[in-house]
Amino acid sequence: ACNRDSGGTDGEGGDGGAADGASVTLSLSTLNNPFFVDVRDGAQSAADELGIELEVVDAQNDSTAEANQVANSVTGGAEGLIINPVDSDAAGAGIGPAVQADLPVVAVDRAVNGAEVDSLVSSDNVAGGKQAADALAAAIGEKGEVIVLQGVAGTSASRDRGEGFAEGIAAYPDIEVVATQTANFDRAEALDVATNLLQSHPDAVGVFAENDEMALGAVQALGDRAGDDVAVVGFDGTDDALAAVQEGTMVATIAQQPVELGKQAVEVMSQVLAGESVDAEIPVPVETVTSDNVADFVK
Amino acid sequence: MNPSTPDAPERPDGAPAPLLSLEGVTKTFGPVTVVEDVTVHVRPGRVQVLLGENGAGKSTLIKMMSGIYQPDGGRVVVDGEAVTLPDVRAAEALGIATIHQELNLVPSMTVAENISLGRMPRRGGLLDRKAMRDTARRALERIGLDVDPGHQVGELGVARQQLVEIAKALSLDARILVLDEPTAALTRTEIDQLFRVVRELREAGVAMVFISHHLDEIAEIGDSVSVLRDGRLVDEVPATTPEPELVRLMVGRDIADQFPRRREHDGPDDVLLDVRGLTRSGVLQDVTFQARAGEVVGVAGLVGAGRTELLRSIAGADPYDSGTVLVEGRPLRRKDVAGAIRAGVGHVPEDRKTQGLVLGATVAENLGYATLRSTARAGFVDRAGQRSRARTVSEQLRVRMRDVDQTVGDLSGGNQQKVVFGRWVLAGSRVLLLDEPTRGVDVGARVEIYEFVNSVTAAGGAVVMVSSDLPEVLGMSDRILVMSGGHLAGELDAAGATQDQVMSLAVRDVDRDAEDRAEGAES
Amino acid sequence: MTTATTTRPTGRGHSRVGRFLAENGALVGLVVLCVALFVATPDFLTGNNLLNIGVQASTIAVLAFGMTFVIVAGGIDLSVGSVAALAAMISAWSYASAGMPGWLSVVAGLATGALTGAVSGMAVAYGRLPSFIATLAMLSVARGLTLVVSDGRPIATASEVSFLGSTVLGVPVPILVLLVAGLVASLILNRTVVGREMYAVGGNVEAARLSGIRVRRVLVTVFTLSGLYAGLAGMLLAGRLTSAQPQAGAGYELDAIAAVVIGGASLAGGVGRVSGTLVGALILAVIRNGLNLMNVSSFWQQVVIGVVIAVAVGIDVLRRKNTRH
Amino acid sequence: MTTATTTRPTGRGHSRVGRFLAENGALVGLVVLCVALFVATPDFLTGNNLLNIGVQASTIAVLAFGMTFVIVAGGIDLSVGSVAALAAMISAWSYASAGMPGWLSVVAGLATGALTGAVSGMAVAYGRLPSFIATLAMLSVARGLTLVVSDGRPIATASEVSFLGSTVLGVPVPILVLLVAGLVASLILNRTVVGREMYAVGGNVEAARLSGIRVRRVLVTVFTLSGLYAGLAGMLLAGRLTSAQPQAGAGYELDAIAAVVIGGASLAGGVGRVSGTLVGALILAVIRNGLNLMNVSSFWQQVVIGVVIAVAVGIDVLRRKNTRH
Numbered sequence A: 001a002c003n004r005d006s007g008g009t010d011g012e013g014g015d016g017g018a019a020d021g022a023s024v025t026l027s028l029s030t031l032n033n034p035f036f037v038d039v040r041d042g043a044q045s046a047a048d049e050l051g052i053e054l055e056v057v058d059a060q061n062d063s064t065a066e067a068n069q070v071a072n073s074v075t076g077g078a079e080g081l082i083i084n085p086v087d088s089d090a091a092g093a094g095i096g097p098a099v100q101a102d103l104p105v106v107a108v109d110r111a112v113n114g115a116e117v118d119s120l121v122s123s124d125n126v127a128g129g130k131q132a133a134d135a136l137a138a139a140i141g142e143k144g145e146v147i148v149l150q151g152v153a154g155t156s157a158s159r160d161r162g163e164g165f166a167e168g169i170a171a172y173p174d175i176e177v178v179a180t181q182t183a184n185f186d187r188a189e190a191l192d193v194a195t196n197l198l199q200s201h202p203d204a205v206g207v208f209a210e211n212d213e214m215a216l217g218a219v220q221a222l223g224d225r226a227g228d229d230v231a232v233v234g235f236d237g238t239d240d241a242l243a244a245v246q247e248g249t250m251v252a253t254i255a256q257q258p259v260e261l262g263k264q265a266v267e268v269m270s271q272v273l274a275g276e277s278v279d280a281e282i283p284v285p286v287e288t289v290t291s292d293n294v295a296d297f298v299k
Numbered sequence B: 001m002n003p004s005t006p007d008a009p010e011r012p013d014g015a016p017a018p019l020l021s022l023e024g025v026t027k028t029f030g031p032v033t034v035v036e037d038v039t040v041h042v043r044p045g046r047v048q049v050l051l052g053e054n055g056a057g058k059s060t061l062i063k064m065m066s067g068i069y070q071p072d073g074g075r076v077v078v079d080g081e082a083v084t085l086p087d088v089r090a091a092e093a094l095g096i097a098t099i100h101q102e103l104n105l106v107p108s109m110t111v112a113e114n115i116s117l118g119r120m121p122r123r124g125g126l127l128d129r130k131a132m133r134d135t136a137r138r139a140l141e142r143i144g145l146d147v148d149p150g151h152q153v154g155e156l157g158v159a160r161q162q163l164v165e166i167a168k169a170l171s172l173d174a175r176i177l178v179l180d181e182p183t184a185a186l187t188r189t190e191i192d193q194l195f196r197v198v199r200e201l202r203e204a205g206v207a208m209v210f211i212s213h214h215l216d217e218i219a220e221i222g223d224s225v226s227v228l229r230d231g232r233l234v235d236e237v238p239a240t241t242p243e244p245e246l247v248r249l250m251v252g253r254d255i256a257d258q259f260p261r262r263r264e265h266d267g268p269d270d271v272l273l274d275v276r277g278l279t280r281s282g283v284l285q286d287v288t289f290q291a292r293a294g295e296v297v298g299v300a301g302l303v304g305a306g307r308t309e310l311l312r313s314i315a316g317a318d319p320y321d322s323g324t325v326l327v328e329g330r331p332l333r334r335k336d337v338a339g340a341i342r343a344g345v346g347h348v349p350e351d352r353k354t355q356g357l358v359l360g361a362t363v364a365e366n367l368g369y370a371t372l373r374s375t376a377r378a379g380f381v382d383r384a385g386q387r388s389r390a391r392t393v394s395e396q397l398r399v400r401m402r403d404v405d406q407t408v409g410d411l412s413g414g415n416q417q418k419v420v421f422g423r424w425v426l427a428g429s430r431v432l433l434l435d436e437p438t439r440g441v442d443v444g445a446r447v448e449i450y451e452f453v454n455s456v457t458a459a460g461g462a463v464v465m466v467s468s469d470l471p472e473v474l475g476m477s478d479r480i481l482v483m484s485g486g487h488l489a490g491e492l493d494a495a496g497a498t499q500d501q502v503m504s505l506a507v508r509d510v511d512r513d514a515e516d517r518a519e520g521a522e523s
Numbered sequence C, D: 001m002t003t004a005t006t007t008r009p010t011g012r013g014h015s016r017v018g019r020f021l022a023e024n025g026a027l028v029g030l031v032v033l034c035v036a037l038f039v040a041t042p043d044f045l046t047g048n049n050l051l052n053i054g055v056q057a058s059t060i061a062v063l064a065f066g067m068t069f070v071i072v073a074g075g076i077d078l079s080v081g082s083v084a085a086l087a088a089m090i091s092a093w094s095y096a097s098a099g100m101p102g103w104l105s106v107v108a109g110l111a112t113g114a115l116t117g118a119v120s121g122m123a124v125a126y127g128r129l130p131s132f133i134a135t136l137a138m139l140s141v142a143r144g145l146t147l148v149v150s151d152g153r154p155i156a157t158a159s160e161v162s163f164l165g166s167t168v169l170g171v172p173v174p175i176l177v178l179l180v181a182g183l184v185a186s187l188i189l190n191r192t193v194v195g196r197e198m199y200a201v202g203g204n205v206e207a208a209r210l211s212g213i214r215v216r217r218v219l220v221t222v223f224t225l226s227g228l229y230a231g232l233a234g235m236l237l238a239g240r241l242t243s244a245q246p247q248a249g250a251g252y253e254l255d256a257i258a259a260v261v262i263g264g265a266s267l268a269g270g271v272g273r274v275s276g277t278l279v280g281a282l283i284l285a286v287i288r289n290g291l292n293l294m295n296v297s298s299f300w301q302q303v304v305i306g307v308v309i310a311v312a313v314g315i316d317v318l319r320r321k322n323t324r325h
């Protein structure tokens, strides 16, 4: 919205057929996390290419703040909304003002429940959790004690990955989850929690962390044991995690493609604005990255 | 020591049966016994005076009457029946109202609210503001205090606050009224007003307990005196007992001269403090005076005359609009306390509790604040030095305490006051600004403070002493300045000056001043 | 607060307007802020956007009203964000899982808030815990219970609760709730005896006790009210999102306290007004709204928010200093 | 705090031990907690685990040492978590992007902390902002700047910083840092002029001023020290993770304040000791460690943490009450 006066004529850009110059809001759950910084970067580069004015807002993991920001951007004259919900259920009500104003809405990374959106560009967290279980099982020879580091309790990412992992690991009768503790998606906290859990479970051979930040904290806690005695699997595929996989301190990370998520979300939005029909769901694959294929992911 | 007090409720001289009695009460704090086996009767239509040095246990005693402390031994008897007073409400329910020694007001609330605190009137579940204002107005009228009930208490001077406190207790319409040093902060005018009310109450049959360190007030208003020493009852005597006899009972020795002013400085009488044209809009108008080496300059005036403001401005505590303050010829920077202290100024503020002391800190700490920096080595406190100096000074001033590590807030009022003094002894201040220096200080300690004043002037220092206690001003000053409405109304030579002379100067401009204030309120 | 003693409000304003301004200093900051935003972005001063701001201020404002009681009485309540979440969750759970009728689920939510508040209050009054500790403990306990009850998942709320997030005749219900809650709080503080006793306890607890005020009862009342208001705020939050979120309200305590302090209250106790608190909450909402409208980068936004808060309060301090002489 | 006036520590212990206990009441809570955990889980009392606890307490302890200065002087510092993050980020950035030598990047981090602290201090002392507001503003500003500098991504630190997270001759460096930082803080508070002045300012700002203490200078010192300690804590955090994290230290301010208050300080100012603060920080670390060892569900953990904090402080309050009469 900031360049509206210089833009001049594009006030009714929405029905003009071209998305060029349209103003679109990207509402992110948080930017305190490299993953979403990547989503933003992907979205920004696609927007620049397509000539879309992208307005990025950060809800700092607060559903209410997100609802407020959506309302504000509708008032501010946004012509489209790309939303990365803090919480899928809460976002249903949260995007109300956008829906009422007939703005096209695209969800990215996480779904919006209880309201119609034009498209969902996402990776499947439940499936990712299962993949993580398989990767971890493979790394520890399908037996032994494992530890799970949970994300912020009550967030959908933590819920879905936890669910997927639990489902996946159940297929390996010789693997026992001996401890499940939260480290709030935070590297420093994971360092402390993992240290403590390794104290009470010295025989643990595997760690699943619901994101890479926590996985890296666990690696730190393990020190020399990381990768040799204990296999660590993370989730996200951040730069640091890919480097860790390359070094062998992590055995795997479930790579989402955040840049790709952001990029595709903007592209889909541009198609909707141009009046084209789009798929209701656009899956961006999550891939298990191990030392075998890590080279393909490192930039 | 066996108290000679008769325990019988009826006395042969026909004194009425007591409404309230403390019978053989004892109170200990940790290892210390501060009141031991004391019996006091409070009778209707009588004023029972408690007399004793600072720390003798007077306040502790009355706190057992008002439900703040419970005795560890002995009993409290009301209307002939033993009672327990678990809290203030219980005491109030029995008709006991107390004016405590330290001000107990809520500064951020209005005069009316403070007066009704704890028993605000209700109507239909809501606060009845009108009734509250009316109560306040009546109570203020009775004590003769002319302030708006809607005024914030924190903005009033100490004296007015004391009057509000008195008005509050009076408005309870109590059967038993306890007054712990109510006159300490008042000038004669207000004291007269208070005593008028006390006499009315006596007529009405109210039983009263009165504490004061001003011996002349005892004969004036008291009926009987219980003398305490070190927590024990020494004797009970009629209020007509001559002052020297009271003093002897109380301190266990004679005090020859209550105001032992000696002007012993024989060096050059240079001007140490030179105040020129000090003006602060609405508070001080063109105040000019000098204080010379060896001299005590007394400053008298009515409440609100601006005496406190004058001292605070000189000391650097408050700003002023124009004028100059010079110490030994060198000008002081405006609003720079540290600079004033370095120049040799020491300031004993009006209210030790809020301005003088860090109550939670030790005696040694409090004594050392002004010298912390000057005695330090490379930023480190000279701990051993500070402590030994603190010990010396507190001995010199005869501070009653366990040791210099005792928390200052646990000392009695008079002893707290000495600690504030001691700070400037340590700092070696040459110019002392004293604001009500003996408020709440007992006769013995007061003489010690006066002797300290003498020693300061003997050593070539100068003292400016603001006091509402006229005998003190007359007795200890060499020269008296009288303030009125923010300016100097006149100057008197202390020798031969009378209370009447001072008062007539003090009230000279009061009417004009009142008009100014009324105008100010409208604009 | 060390500075509190030197910035005691003087209340010397002579005219009614002067007095109002003197007592609601932050208002000047709010007005300056609004004018600046109006100049910066025309979208700001549209009726719709003003309603948005009202709605967006509502949760923090309601929490802050409750906080005003506590701060006036000289305490602090860190638990309000968590208590709001717990109240909303209990309400949603009692509707969805325990089968309570919708209106009763609203009552259950409010009661949860009041009850947790009462527990904190008793810990402070009878357990003699510093309120910082008692309510920090409650912050943790209430959040934990929220997660336990919900198993970490959002629960949909009753339609009676969702009503709180809706719009009636063009007026958003949260704004109505805000107004009523504010009026009630103001009535309690100014017109009831217990309200005035809160000022006394915060202004000088010793004097209050010596005057026969039942200090502990006042403290329990104060925290119970704060809890009740937190419960109400929780219902608002849930109403707007039509679901109770396990992480709702996290960190809101600092915003609520900030609103009260921006509004002129002192953490030393004894001072504070509901109108000031409202202004404080509006300042916070307006900053965030304005920065969104102006599309300030979200990283810089935090920098700007911090600076604006400091400046808004700074204006008030300056103004007070000037009217002093 | 309303209760502060009634719970002023009396220091009446007669023997040396009695006195030490009287002054460090929370220690009793810590010991009770440790015994309970030892009974509950054998893993607790192993040398290794005790070292772990030391390391895990280090960040909060260092923040809390800095906070002790502020609280003793009657203020509060909400910015410490953000300042720690900013200091670490500036340090990492000046090494990684600006090409500073490693040791200089450590200095840069510490200087960043001290500088931001000084800014808060000046806002309090000269701008007369309540410290709650000044440091809340700084919380927001410092976090925003951290994100701006890092663009929201972690930056690897210099090896000189990582050294702070390592182990030397079997002793973890964070524990050494904690001990030295604590000794220095204790030295400042007890032995230096400015330290004693902090107590005076917090105890009675007016009396301090009238005694010639330069109150504003003391306030600036206090916040600068708090910032410096926050900077050090930031370096510890970064050292342990070998990288500066943009969201590092978020919310740590409440933990740090809690450690100080659990340790017996009063938010009303004038009271507080470094040894108490250390005990407070250890209590927090021990609870979390113990709950992890016992594998308490993360939902219930929060409930238990809250209860334990309340009980630990409650023991202290009770003990004090009993020794009174």
Ligand SMILES: Nc1ncnc2c1ncn2[C@@H]1O[C@H](COP(=O)(O)OP(=O)(O)OP(=O)(O)O)[C@@H](O)[C@H]1O
Residues within 6 Å of the ligand: B029, B034, B052, B053, B054, B055, B056, B057, B058, B059, B060, B061, B101, B410, B411, B412, B413, B414, B415, B440, B442
């Ligand atoms: N709460 C307390 N804890 C410990 N000691 C106390 C406490 N209150 C009073 N004391 C001590 O009890 C003694 C008596 O104090 P009290 O206040 O009754 O004296 P007082 O006669 O009223 O003196 P003053 O004339 O100075 O007011 C003093 O030595 C004082 O230090």
Ligand SMILES: Nc1ncnc2c1ncn2[C@@H]1O[C@H](COP(=O)(O)OP(=O)(O)OP(=O)(O)O)[C@@H](O)[C@H]1O
Residues within 6 Å of the ligand: B147, B157, B158, B159, B160, B282, B283, B284, B301, B302, B303, B304, B305, B306, B307, B308, B309, B310, B350, B468, B485, B486
């Ligand atoms: N009722 C009042 N309302 C407002 N201001 C007042 C009132 N009474 C006095 N003042 C202000 O206070 C100034 C002087 O107060 P100050 O405390 O210095 O007087 P004082 O002579 O020391 O009397 P006190 O015995 O009260 O200390 C007056 O000049 C006046 O400006």
Ligand SMILES: O[C@@H]1[C@H](O)[C@H](O)CO[C@H]1O
Residues within 6 Å of the ligand: A033, A035, A151, A157, A185, A210, A211, A212, A213, A235, A236
């Ligand atoms: O996908 C993201 C990332 O994994 C992040 O680390 C936490 O939130 C999730 O939603």
Ligand SMILES: [Mg+2]
Residues within 6 Å of the ligand: B058, B059, B060, B101, B180, B412, B413
């Ligand atoms: Mg006394």
Ligand SMILES: [Mg+2]
Residues within 6 Å of the ligand: B157, B307, B308, B309, B350, B435
């Ligand atoms: Mg005076």
